[in-house]
Amino acid sequence: MHHYYYYYYYYKLLFSFLPCNPDGESLTTCTKASQVSGVRVQLEMQALWQQFDQLGTEMIVTKAGRRMFPTFQVRIAGMDPSADYVLLMDFIQIDDKRYRYAFHSSSWLMAGQADVAAPSRMHFHPDSPARGAQWMKQTVSFDTLKLTNNLLDDNGHMILNSMHRYQPRFHVVYADPAPNSYLNANRNFCSFAFPETQFMAVTAYQNHRITQLKIASNPFAKGFRTPDPLTVWVVWNSTVF
Amino acid sequence: MHHYYYYYYYYKLLFSFLPCNPDGESLTTCTKASQVSGVRVQLEMQALWQQFDQLGTEMIVTKAGRRMFPTFQVRIAGMDPSADYVLLMDFIQIDDKRYRYAFHSSSWLMAGQADVAAPSRMHFHPDSPARGAQWMKQTVSFDTLKLTNNLLDDNGHMILNSMHRYQPRFHVVYADPAPNSYLNANRNFCSFAFPETQFMAVTAYQNHRITQLKIASNPFAKGFRTPDPLTVWVVWNSTVF
DNA sequence: TAGTTCGCACCTAGGTGAAAACGT
DNA sequence: ACGTTTTCACCTAGGTGCGAACTA
Numbered sequence: 001m002h003h004y005y006y007y008y009y010y011y012k013l014l015f016s017f018l019p020c021n022p023d024g025e026s027l028t029t030c031t032k033a034s035q036v037s038g039v040r041v042q043l044e045m046q047a048l049w050q051q052f053d054q055l056g057t058e059m060i061v062t063k064a065g066r067r068m069f070p071t072f073q074v075r076i077a078g079m080d081p082s083a084d085y086v087l088l089m090d091f092i093q094i095d096d097k098r099y100r101y102a103f104h105s106s107s108w109l110m111a112g113q114a115d116v117a118a119p120s121r122m123h124f125h126p127d128s129p130a131r132g133a134q135w136m137k138q139t140v141s142f143d144t145l146k147l148t149n150n151l152l153d154d155n156g157h158m159i160l161n162s163m164h165r166y167q168p169r170f171h172v173v174y175a176d177p178a179p180n181s182y183l184n185a186n187r188n189f190c191s192f193a194f195p196e197t198q199f200m201a202v203t204a205y206q207n208h209r210i211t212q213l214k215i216a217s218n219p220f221a222k223g224f225r226t227p228d229p230l231t232v233w234v235v236w237n238s239t240v241f
Numbered sequence: 242m243h244h245y246y247y248y249y250y251y252y253k254l255l256f257s258f259l260p261c262n263p264d265g266e267s268l269t270t271c272t273k274a275s276q277v278s279g280v281r282v283q284l285e286m287q288a289l290w291q292q293f294d295q296l297g298t299e300m301i302v303t304k305a306g307r308r309m310f311p312t313f314q315v316r317i318a319g320m321d322p323s324a325d326y327v328l329l330m331d332f333i334q335i336d337d338k339r340y341r342y343a344f345h346s347s348s349w350l351m352a353g354q355a356d357v358a359a360p361s362r363m364h365f366h367p368d369s370p371a372r373g374a375q376w377m378k379q380t381v382s383f384d385t386l387k388l389t390n391n392l393l394d395d396n397g398h399m400i401l402n403s404m405h406r407y408q409p410r411f412h413v414v415y416a417d418p419a420p421n422s423y424l425n426a427n428r429n430f431c432s433f434a435f436p437e438t439q440f441m442a443v444t445a446y447q448n449h450r451i452t453q454l455k456i457a458s459n460p461f462a463k464g465f466r467t468p469d470p471l472t473v474w475v476v477w478n479s480t481v482f
Numbered sequence: 483t484a485g486t487t488c489g490c491a492c493c494t495a496g497g498t499g500a501a502a503a504c505g506t
Numbered sequence: 507a508c509g510t511t512t513t514c515a516c517c518t519a520g521g522t523g524c525g526a527a528c529t530a
Contacts (some may be wrong), residue, residue, distance in 0.1 A: 060523090063487075067521070100484080149486085162485080203486050204523090211523075220521040223492035301499090304511075308497070341508080390510085403509080444510050445499090452499070461498040464516035486529075493522070504511070 035174040044073035057199035065146030065157040079132030084175035087125040094165040101206035118159040160201040276415040279319035298440035306387030306398040320373030325416035328366040335406040342447035359400040401442040
């Protein structure tokens with residue numbers, strides 16, 4: 001429990017007004033504090049994200065909570081090295097639709113209006129708050145973030161509706177030490193959304209090509225990889241002799 | 242990097258003046274701030290610590306860093322639930338002696354004066370700073386703390402001299418939000434030392450009974466346990482038929 | 483039927499002491 | 507001799523998709 005949690009609901013409200021801007025740039029253009037106005041954010045593993053995005057990324061949600069893969073990771077530049085920042089993520093539903101997967105056409109179809117929205121939460125990066133110098137030193141990874149479909153979750157996981165589409169967002173909040181700093185709250189943050197990180201929440205993979213790409217690229221799924229032809233050839237010949 | 246790290250060397254100096262008090266009570270009696278004056282700390286797994294202590298606890302130190310076992314864990318009461326605290330540990334050499342183990346008599350013997358003292362460090366609990374309510378909610382565990390004999394360690398591990406005796410200490414620091422709070426530094430903390438957690442730093446276990454107790458009680462050493470007679474009997478009979 | 487849950491085999495990642503190799 | 511370092515088999519702990527069972 002840190003002081004900045006006081007601002008939880010304040011920032012949550014602020015963020016809710018942001019447009020779902022798909023250009024990966026700062027979502028707002030109003031005057032910003034110098035500590036955040038120059039912040040630049042670059043998505044890591046962008047090529048992998050794009051591979052998934054081309055197939056239509058799916059993310060598993062479970063009752064106990066499931067990690068995202070690919071993991072949301074960013075490189076940050078342009079912070080004030082000596083200022084304190086809080087880094088966090090949230091997820092916004094991209095549209096008010098529910099989807100279903102048509103296996104015969106291997107595509108997603110709209111299937112009516114969205115269910116009641118899941119309780120919206122924010123996920124603070126566990127190193128928050130930390131100085132700009134610390135954040136910029138190396139890649140910032142949200143690998144501990146988990147997705148759940150349990151509306152009553154009390155593990156602090158992100159609650160999403162299965163069969164709905166989401167856009168992850170990333171927020172950089174300057175921890176202003178000034179008294180009554182909440183008055184500057186709308187000047188003290190900047191937000192980023194990378195369109196290639198959009199995904200469909202599912203309880204089981206629908207698109208087989210997504211499953212195969214997960215198996216091929218996630219180290220924890222190595223057990224499901226079929227050995228490549230060269231490996232098969234080597235093993236075959238070495239067991240024969 | 243948090244603000245309270247500014248006080249690192251200030252508190253390090255303060256702590257260096259504390260006596261090595263073996264009664265597990267607060268080490269100082271001078272007037273304390275209300276946020277720390279009522280703090281009570283109870284050692285977890287005390288029975289296990291005492292078992293080890295009776296044999297003469299040994300802790301492995303390695304170049305890469307080794308965890309302690311038993312882990313230093315405490316339950317805390319009497320904090321101000323809404324005040325912020327920083328929790329940390331350090332290790333003080335119990336005497337200025339170097340030791341060696343006499344296998345024939347299964348006992349430790351003094352073997353001259355202590356080597357040059359290893360660089361003294363403090364280990365902040367990674368959840369610091371946090372509110373009293375958060376710390377008191379559940380056991381506070383220092384399971385990520387590691388011991389090393391590498392004088393040039395740059396992983397933030399605790400540096401100890403092998404074949405020297407140490408007393409772990411636990412410090413509760415009130416994160417005073419007042420300006421110039423360092424002026425109150427000596428009033429804003431309290432310290433605890435549990436004599437049953439004293440140990441000898443070693444690079445390899447000397448006392449075989451310590452080794453056996455580690456194997457019997459540390460889950461990660463289960464691979465070295467000899468199956469107990471009942472299990473042997475059951476397995477024997479179930480494989481025969 | 484369409485979607486969710488659960489147990490499972492198979493991984494990654496890393497914490498153990500044993501024992502051999504290495505210093506001094 | 508005595509103490510340290512390194513490698514290793516064997517664990518714990520927990521992240522994977524699979525497939526059967528379950529639910530409405």
